[in-house]
Every structure is written in structure tokens, then in C-alpha cells.
Amino acid sequence: MARVYAALHKGGNVMQGRPRRSVLYMPGSNERALEKAKTLPADALILDLEDAVAPDEKLKARAQVCSAVKGGGYGAREVVIRVNALETPWGTEDILAACDAEPDAILVPKVVHAGDIVSVAKILQGVHAPDKIRLWAMMETPMAILNARTIAATAVYAENRLCCLVMGTNDLIKESRARALHDRFAVVPWLAMTLVAARAYRLDIIDGVYNDFRDEKGLRDECERGRTLGMDGKTLIHPSQVGPCNEIFSPTQEEVDWARKVIDAFGHPENEKKGVIVVEGRMVERLHFAMAQRTVTIAEQIREMEGACV
Structure with a gap:
């Protein structure tokens, strides 16, 4: 317990962090999208090998994403690779390839308990991945919400590299059978529970996506509510969403x-x-x-x- 307390409070009470206002998903199988991402004003880019990539495109996407990350050109943008889950045929090789490419972070999908983060962290330790590579965790299942505290608590130990939680609200709505209403009545409790866990362990937390990318007013409303709740930023599915998101999540x-x-x-x-x-x-x-x-x-x-x- 003494070790946990010391680690949690090391360096005082300030979470200096970095801007993560706009976090844009880019499909790893789309080479043009990976190139276009270099020109977009997003704070962070999630180059996706998981949901946005069909099974027969997985290997191609992995090669393209890792080549793009190695090639650089993304400037100050935080570059994150979302790998496939460890239990899939691609998960382990995705992680190893990502370690070789050296992104800023690896986003671990389908996290349901603390062991999912620890397992990936051990792979990074085993290949002596550069210290700069952090881990982000997708919180997208009911079990993840129930275990938010213990998942977040893995950040106490530096070797686990965890620095950010990402809300997967579409999957949560599907798994819970909730109604996807604009006021997110059903979603807010899950967001709040996970946010409190994140803050208890000095982590950033990113809100889920807004699906109707043509509805700027709806996006703005949801961003405002997310910021009021305490979110650091929002995951996005379209470049047109970056500007409004940056504006709302910036300090005035x-x-x-x-x-x-x-x-x-x-x-x-x-x-x-x-x-x-x-x-x-x-x-x-x-x-x-x-x-x-x-x-x-x-x-x-x-x-x-x-x-x-x-």
C-alpha cells in the first residue's frame, strides 16, 4: 500500500498532461487517409488496425500504418496505433510491429480488466520498447465500466505505461441495449464513473464519438456537455469535427x-x-x-x- 500511495502522489498533485482535445480515428487500410492526417489540426490521431479494418485487410493495414509512423511527418500531433485485441489472430503481431514503429501510444481495445493492460505492458517490457510508448485503454464494455477503478489503478506502476482512457460509447450502447438519445441520458453515468476512476489515478480520459458528422450543432452540444463533465477531449470520426472540438475543449x-x-x-x-x-x-x-x-x-x-x- 505504501508503494501505491508513493507512486500515485509522486511529483505532487499536478497533472500537467498535453492537449488531447480532438482525437481523430483514421482507418489504417486507407493510405490516402494516413497521408491526409498529416495536414489536419487534430491534437491526436488514432491509426486504426481494429474496427475500421476488414479481416482480409488486417495485414496490409498493419504494414501501412507502421510504415507511416516510421516515416513521420505528423508534427506535434500525438500518434496512436489501435491494435487488435490479444486474443485475435492479429493482436500480438500488431503490438510487436507497433513497438518497432514507435508511436506515441498503443491503444488497447476491448479492455475488461486490469490484466489486459498488464499483459500488453509485459509484451512491451519483453521487447524493450522505447519508454516514450504509452498505453491507452478502450473502455467499451459493461465489464470495463464495472472494473474502471482497477483498470485505472494499473497506472500506479510506471511499467504499465497507462496514461489515458478512451470511451467506446457506441459499443457500450450496443452491449447495454440503451437508447442512443441526443442527451445521452443512459451514457452519462458510465462516463462519470470512468472519469472519476481516471482522475483518481491521474489519467486523461477521452469522450466517445458523435456519429452524425454532418450535424455540427449536435456535435457542439455533445462536446460542451462532455467538457462540463470533465472530459479532456473527444474521439472523432471525420476531419470536419476537429475544428469545433478544438474550440470547445480549449481553455478560454x-x-x-x-x-x-x-x-x-x-x-x-x-x-x-x-x-x-x-x-x-x-x-x-x-x-x-x-x-x-x-x-x-x-x-x-x-x-x-x-x-x-x-
């Missing part, structure tokens, strides 16, 4: 200005050891200081990324 100028004021206030010598101070008539605690640091860090990274894309 007002939020950034306030965060800087909080940071400056705690930086004054007389406040360095205080747990609570007053900023412009508002009571501010150390936890707000940590939140402010993350807000400014994310805002600065977004500015740098947008500048690089100009």
Missing part, C-alpha cells in the same frame, strides 16, 4: 487569465507556504493553484501547436 482566454492570476498570487513570497489565499476577493486553495498550472500549460502547448500548423 478568461480561464487562462484567471489561472495566471492564481499562479502569480501563490508565487508571492508571503503566500508560498499558505494553503488558502484571497485573489480578487475570491478564496483560492492549493488545489486551484494546481488546476491553474495545468490550464496554463495546456494553453501554451495549444498555442505552440497552432503556430506550428500555420
Whole structure:
């Protein structure tokens, strides 16, 4: 227990992170899509070997995706390869090929318990995969939601590499027999349960997709609700969804200005050891200081990324 506590709190209470506002799925079997992804303003790209690829295209997709990742050209975008599940005929070879290609992360599908993450992590350890390769977990089954805490808890140990949970809301709706309504009445409890588990173990969490890519208003509404809930960003299925998603999940100028004021206030010598101070008539605690640091860090990274894309 002491090891768990120390690992969880190592480095203080700040989750600095990186922008993951827009996370765009790209089918690994579509070579043109892999090339186009280099020009899109998404924060992260999931190059998919799983759901978006037919069984007879799996080997071709693996070769194309790994070649594209090795070739580079994706700039500051976070590049993630979604492999097939370990129990499939392609899973192990997908993981080994991904390790050789060296993406930023590998997205593990169909995660249902902590052992699924540990098993993939052990493969990475066995081939001495570069430390930079992280693991993301797809949360897309009822069992995954029930086990969200123990899945997230694998992140306590650095060797497991887990840094992000991804909601698979389409699969959750199918498995639960829920109605896919625009207000996501049935989905919100699952999102909230998984989000709390993610935050307890200092993980990012990405909301599920919005299927009607022609409905910008519906997308915006869902993004706003996701951000209010606490999501870091949203998975997307079409390039047209990137712009609205980036806008809504970015810190507003007002939020950034306030965060800087909080940071400056705690930086004054007389406040360095205080747990609570007053900023412009508002009571501010150390936890707000940590939140402010993350807000400014994310805002600065977004500015740098947008500048690089100009």
C-alpha cells in the first residue's frame, strides 16, 4: 500500500498532461487517409488496425500504418496505433510491429480488466520498447465500466505505461441495449464513473464519438456537455469535427487569465507556504493553484501547436 500511495502522489498533485482535445480515428487500410492526417489540426490521431479494418485487410493495414509512423511527418500531433485485441489472430503481431514503429501510444481495445493492460505492458517490457510508448485503454464494455477503478489503478506502476482512457460509447450502447438519445441520458453515468476512476489515478480520459458528422450543432452540444463533465477531449470520426472540438475543449482566454492570476498570487513570497489565499476577493486553495498550472500549460502547448500548423 505504501508503494501505491508513493507512486500515485509522486511529483505532487499536478497533472500537467498535453492537449488531447480532438482525437481523430483514421482507418489504417486507407493510405490516402494516413497521408491526409498529416495536414489536419487534430491534437491526436488514432491509426486504426481494429474496427475500421476488414479481416482480409488486417495485414496490409498493419504494414501501412507502421510504415507511416516510421516515416513521420505528423508534427506535434500525438500518434496512436489501435491494435487488435490479444486474443485475435492479429493482436500480438500488431503490438510487436507497433513497438518497432514507435508511436506515441498503443491503444488497447476491448479492455475488461486490469490484466489486459498488464499483459500488453509485459509484451512491451519483453521487447524493450522505447519508454516514450504509452498505453491507452478502450473502455467499451459493461465489464470495463464495472472494473474502471482497477483498470485505472494499473497506472500506479510506471511499467504499465497507462496514461489515458478512451470511451467506446457506441459499443457500450450496443452491449447495454440503451437508447442512443441526443442527451445521452443512459451514457452519462458510465462516463462519470470512468472519469472519476481516471482522475483518481491521474489519467486523461477521452469522450466517445458523435456519429452524425454532418450535424455540427449536435456535435457542439455533445462536446460542451462532455467538457462540463470533465472530459479532456473527444474521439472523432471525420476531419470536419476537429475544428469545433478544438474550440470547445480549449481553455478560454478568461480561464487562462484567471489561472495566471492564481499562479502569480501563490508565487508571492508571503503566500508560498499558505494553503488558502484571497485573489480578487475570491478564496483560492492549493488545489486551484494546481488546476491553474495545468490550464496554463495546456494553453501554451495549444498555442505552440497552432503556430506550428500555420
